[in-house]
Amino acid sequence: MTSTATISDVAKMAGVSIKTVSRVVNNEPNVRANTRELVNQAIVELSYKPSLAARGLAGGRSFLIGLLYDNPSDSFLVELQRGILRACREKHYGLALCPAFSKSTDVKTDILDWIRATQPDGVILSPPLSDNMDVIDALRATGLKFVSVSSAGTGHGPAVHIDEAEAARQMTHHLIETGHRRLGFVKGPLDHACTRLRYEGFCAAMSAAGIAVDNTLVAGGNFHFESGVEAAEKLLSGASRPTAIFASNDDMAAGVMHVAHRKGLSIPGDLAVAGFDDTPMSRQFWPGLSTVRQPVEMIGEMATERLMAEIQRAKKENGLHEAETPDGSSNSEILSFELMLRASTLG
Amino acid sequence: MTSTATISDVAKMAGVSIKTVSRVVNNEPNVRANTRELVNQAIVELSYKPSLAARGLAGGRSFLIGLLYDNPSDSFLVELQRGILRACREKHYGLALCPAFSKSTDVKTDILDWIRATQPDGVILSPPLSDNMDVIDALRATGLKFVSVSSAGTGHGPAVHIDEAEAARQMTHHLIETGHRRLGFVKGPLDHACTRLRYEGFCAAMSAAGIAVDNTLVAGGNFHFESGVEAAEKLLSGASRPTAIFASNDDMAAGVMHVAHRKGLSIPGDLAVAGFDDTPMSRQFWPGLSTVRQPVEMIGEMATERLMAEIQRAKKENGLHEAETPDGSSNSEILSFELMLRASTLG
DNA sequence: ACCGTCATTGACAGCGCTGTCAATAAGCGT
DNA sequence: ACGCTTATTGACAGCGCTGTCAATGACGGT
Known part of the structure; x- marks a missing residue:
């Protein structure tokens, strides 16, 4: 078991406090460039990776986003995952899967249970979950941020889809x-x-x-x-x-x-x-x-970025007026599609 | 934000200590049936779900297993995920995905970085990663438990596959x-x-x-x-x-x-x-x-159960002789396949 | 040189849970 | 009933990190 370096190892090595390392890791302002450099060196040297668990516990974030889906086609799911994972990797987020069955009477409960257990920072809804008002309402009630994909945002919150x-x-x-x-x-x-x-x-x-x-x-x-x-x-x-x-x-x-x-x-x-x-x-x-x-992969990627943005925003506004659903966010992003004409329709 | 109930809420409600609730949740022995019942009631009543993050931090486990894959066919991946998720759900484990590219020169590094960041309790390797000795060796060096799927365990550790x-x-x-x-x-x-x-x-x-x-x-x-x-x-x-x-x-x-x-x-x-x-x-x-x-789904499910068992075992033996790789575990499980004969070969 | 202001840093208290270990209750044999 | 072993329970100290807030240093103006 190669014991992973902790934040205090880094702090010791860089000769700064734990908190300063934390600042550097989280890209917070107010760290002198010089100090930041020092810390970064130590991080590389020790190949330090912050513990998701600890960050989650302390910061109230889990650095996880959820993908809720109900039996879409294999290739759709895989492509979507690819897009999401690409966006996640950049932001150092993880992806957790939650298969659900919208036909079941307690999709809502299943999903809520999963959310309570996993505590993702936000979720991505794929059809037909994204068209299920029961689910949408339940989700909205939790205050959790979500984005729908491939589903015309019928005013159910932000969505990424084609026309x-x-x-x-x-x-x-x-x-x-x-x-x-x-x-x-x-x-x-x-x-x-x-x-x-x-x-x-x-x-x-x-x-x-x-x-x-x-x-x-x-x-x-x-x-x-x-x-x-x-x-x-x-x-x-x-x-x-x-x-x-x-x-x-x-x-x-x-x-x-x-x-x-x-x-x-x-x-x-x-x-x-x-x-x-x-x-x-x-x-x-x-x-x-x-x-x-x-462009399913792109849809996944954009939805993820959109979700991250929402999460950021929510975090900042946190503690303020706690505005329920800032309806300005209901707008959706529309991506372009492409007609693939092949032999089945061409003489 | 419906604030989720914490373990101490449950403890208060059941009139026991936090630790006893923890025992019930983790199915540990030495809790009187009566007490256990009491706690379970409180858990249901409050619809309490333990926080993965906290459990991870405190217990040194992440309750996450990783799936490492390199661009398999869509349906294989989806089926495998389905099987894994089913097994995970029972054990209250989460699944984290790690796409890797075995052609890339630094698959090894990519995977190790991912492992450090995610800290899964074990990983499932799908082909061709499961046949890549570089990866296998790197994995073994970390001491992390792993199981291969659909890959004849060429002595590379436990595997689940068909003949x-x-x-x-x-x-x-x-x-x-x-x-x-x-x-x-x-x-x-x-x-x-x-x-x-x-x-x-x-x-x-x-x-x-x-x-x-x-x-x-x-x-x-x-x-x-x-x-x-x-x-x-x-x-x-x-x-x-x-x-x-x-x-x-x-x-x-x-x-x-x-x-x-x-x-x-x-x-x-x-x-x-x-x-x-x-x-x-x-x-x-x-x-x-x-x-x-x-039976890809079944393979995923069995591999997951196998992995959980390994993790359990590792946890118990922990601190003892720290036997590197108990080679007895290299055996693999062989599932049965089925010939699907259809029109492409039948007159 | 002196004060106000802001940028930078660190001390400290938890987050919710588990492991350790000591305390208490329950059984059991005589 | 007494002394012993074993089953059950709880107090307490962290896990590695972040948020808060106070302390320190830097800088500009007079």
């Missing part, structure tokens, strides 16, 4: 432009805010092109592969099948393609297919799946 | 049994121990069937889709192409299928394809990909 509706509109427009008139659409689950937005984008493009949305060509889904299969079976069995199907996410689009293959329909000849998310899979399918790319 | 060679042998056997004689194989990257094992299994089955391995039908890869594409282009361009290709993992198998489709080869008619890992994708492809299912 979902516009993305769906553009993809639909692309389909129409390619010559399709009978478009099918597979919706996502109702508890995701993006379900509505993506559908709105679809409708907007249709109406702009003067095509009426045929309700028999709109199917419900839950973002999983199997629901894409079911939706496709329904949509493709009707008398007048669509010539293109836009699924609200890639997993469901994969289900649609699976069914099309099984039915012997060629893609895109007999049926064009589009998805949403640009999972790695969409590149690997044959034919490649046209989809919308969200 | 990779046997799995590959069985899959190869299946291919041979289906009538194939000209089998292609796509290897994984050299820094993964499983690369060798899977290849050995392949060779074993071939030799058992009396078929010589044709080196022109063995290609190298790196577990990524693109390398599968390259390998397939090489293997399928030769004069006498194989009638089946076994890729060491699903991503590369996806690459093989992609190329086959592009070349107009029907699967499995013109070419049978098999993979390894049973990523969700393998079910979704058309046709479904035959593959080997590792």
Whole structure:
């Protein structure tokens, strides 16, 4: 057990008080440049790393942020984590995971328990948790800072996301432009805010092109592969099948393609297919799946930075008027998306 | 800020000393059942959750385990995390992530720095980190407990994995049994121990069937889709192409299928394809990909339990002879795998 | 040189919990 | 009932760090 150097070792070595070392470590002002240098040398020399536990106990911070998620797609989760971790590393923060199940009746309790045990300084909410008012309210009641990702900040606090509706509109427009008139659409689950937005984008493009949305060509889904299969079976069995199907996410689009293959329909000849998310899979399918790319990693990174900023602010204002929710912070940051057009929609 | 109840609140409410509450919380012996009950009631009543930070500081433990990984497939990582988190939740442990890059020259330093800052009670190593002797040695030098997953414990300490060679042998056997004689194989990257094992299994089955391995039908890869594409282009361009290709993992198998489709080869008619890992994708492809299912989630769970046990043991023996590495612990646990045979190899 | 002001530094008291060790209660044998 | 062993409990001192506040040093003006 290579005993790690403590702050007092550093203090001794640099010939200053413990508190001064603390100041240097925390980048606080009012330390003479000369002294700061001395301390930094000692820190490097001893390869001193402050103990998170002690800092947390003493300072009331845990230097941990939480990621609350409910079974998103693997690649979404991993990309998001990557972004968050990158931002964390810079700020010397740690990331703790809290898987939750929004369907369960006591998500709220589960999450609160986890928060009490872990005591993160803030949390990042991913959909559909970020669209769950129960959770949002509970979180707000704790006073803990949070930021939502990939979820249109419906006034639920700060959020980082893309313009979902516009993305769906553009993809639909692309389909129409390619010559399709009978478009099918597979919706996502109702508890995701993006379900509505993506559908709105679809409708907007249709109406702009003067095509009426045929309700028999709109199917419900839950973002999983199997629901894409079911939706496709329904949509493709009707008398007048669509010539293109836009699924609200890639997993469901994969289900649609699976069914099309099984039915012997060629893609895109007999049926064009589009998805949403640009999972790695969409590149690997044959034919490649046209989809919308969200900069998920960047979203994670920005959300984390935003969260850190909130935490900072909260710490400073601490003890003052204790303003509940400074509503000015409800604004969200909107990142740009990218249409990835591949063989599944291109002749 | 709903101020969280502290241990002394509980003690007051239960009418016992702080220390007794601590005993109950930590499940220590020598507390009368009656007293224990009293304390538990107070704990529930106040919905008390011990502070990780304080426990860590005082007890010298952090109640955190680390997961060190280097860019594995998304689904592998997510499944592994799921298993680990399940085990963690039971034991009230937290999980901290440490992405590392084994290609980088200072993986070792990166990891050590991370460990110093985070101070986990133990870490789980996933491939290829678990096969990197530099890392293993550095870890061992710190005295920190670790467990490897999905990596044949080549004597590098405890590990949890499947019998990779046997799995590959069985899959190869299946291919041979289906009538194939000209089998292609796509290897994984050299820094993964499983690369060798899977290849050995392949060779074993071939030799058992009396078929010589044709080196022109063995290609190298790196577990990524693109390398599968390259390998397939090489293997399928030769004069006498194989009638089946076994890729060491699903991503590369996806690459093989992609190329086959592009070349107009029907699967499995013109070419049978098999993979390894049973990523969700393998079910979704058309046709479904035959593959080997590792119980990744279970591996994560068992590795975590194993790690906890090691930590326990270390804690008890603490202060005694300080035996460096009780080599009896180098044994590994072997879980069973499952052959998932789907349309890509079945007529 | 003298005072006010601000920048710099350190002494000290905890943060909430656990380990140690001593104190007390409970059993048990005779 | 007495003396002994063992089970149960609590008092107390930190763990390594930060916040508070008081002490010291530096600097500018007169």
